[in-house]
Amino acid sequence: xxxxxxxxxxxxxxxxxxxxxxxxxxxxxxxxxxxxxxxxxxxxxxxxxxxxxxx
Amino acid sequence: xxxxxxxxxxxxxxxxxxxxxxxxxxxxxxxxxxxxxxxxxxxxxxxxxxxxxxxxxxxxxxxxxxxxxxxxxxxxxxxxxxxx
Numbered sequence: 001x002x003x004x005x006x007x008x009x010x011x012x013x014x015x016x017x018x019x020x021x022x023x024x025x026x027x028x029x030x031x032x033x034x035x036x037x038x039x040x041x042x043x044x045x046x047x048x049x050x051x052x053x054x055x
Numbered sequence: 056x057x058x059x060x061x062x063x064x065x066x067x068x069x070x071x072x073x074x075x076x077x078x079x080x081x082x083x084x085x086x087x088x089x090x091x092x093x094x095x096x097x098x099x100x101x102x103x104x105x106x107x108x109x110x111x112x113x114x115x116x117x118x119x120x121x122x123x124x125x126x127x128x129x130x131x132x133x134x135x136x137x138x139x
Binding site: 023025028032033035036040041042 | 067068069071072075076079082083086088089092
C-alpha cells in the first residue's frame, strides 16, 4: 500500500526539510462554545483524530 | 447575565478564544481582521470580569476594587470549592 504522496511539485524542494504552509485567517467559529469543545476557533485547524488518515 | 457557574463558564470560553487569537496574532502581527476579533472579544471579557467582580467576587486582583471590605481577600479560594 503506498503510504506516502509523491508529487513532482515537491521536486524543487531540498529533501529532509519540513514545510508548514502559512495559515491565512478568513473566518473563525462564531459559536465559541462549540469552538471550545473542538479545541480551536479556526475551522481549518479542526482536525479530529479518527483513528486513521487525517480527515 | 447568568448565575455564577454560567458566568465562570462564559469567561473561560472567551478567555480561550482570546488565547487562540493571541497565538495567531503572534505570528501574523499585521492581520487586521484578527486584531478586530481580538479587540471585540477582549472588551467582552473585560465586561464579564467587571460584572463578575461586582456581583460575586473579583477573579483577578485588577478587578478587586472595594470599599467596605477587602473583597479580594474575602473571595473563596479555588481549593475551597469555589470553582467546580
